Amino acid sequence: MGVTSYTQEFTTPVAPARMFKALILDSHNLIPKLMPQGIKSIEFVEGDGGVGSIKQTNFPEGGHFKYLKHKTDALDVENLVCKYTLIEGDVLMDKLDSIAYEVKFEASGDGGCVCKMTSEYHTKAGVEIKEEDIKEGKDKAMGVYKVVEAYLVANPDVYA
Helix, strand or coil, X not given: CCEEEEEEEEEECCCHHHHHHHHHHCHHHHHHHHCCCCCCEEEEEXXXXXXXXXXXXXXXXXXXXXXXXXXXXXXXXXXXXXXXXXEEEHHHCCCEEEEEEEEEEEECCCCCEEEXXXXXXXXXXXXXXXXXXXXXXXXXXHHHHHHHHHHHHXXXXXXX
């Protein structure tokens, strides 16, 4: 088993606490509403959103994937940091055991924030993963962030 890490960050004009609430604390409600064509539902199969909770994301029929499950490993609401692991789902294919994520929202000088994301891809024995292999997943994740950002910019009172 090998581990490949990737880090990316982006800036947004949205305050860090609002991005954290929308993307981390209330994503199970917000994201299916904003992206019904890509995400059918997100529901807790264990827990209520705190550490140890398992959230299942279901994709619409006819798509590339059926579902995935994330487990919340750490949740620091005060410092706007979340760690979670993709533990199950056809998105792992036959190449990955899991993907561990850390997402951190830090204030920037202009009232917005910098979102820093680290992903660790834990591969199955004998499997090597290349950045181009995971580019599609990274692009989809960034697409979700941009949709949420646009919604929050257009609705300044939401999650305020």
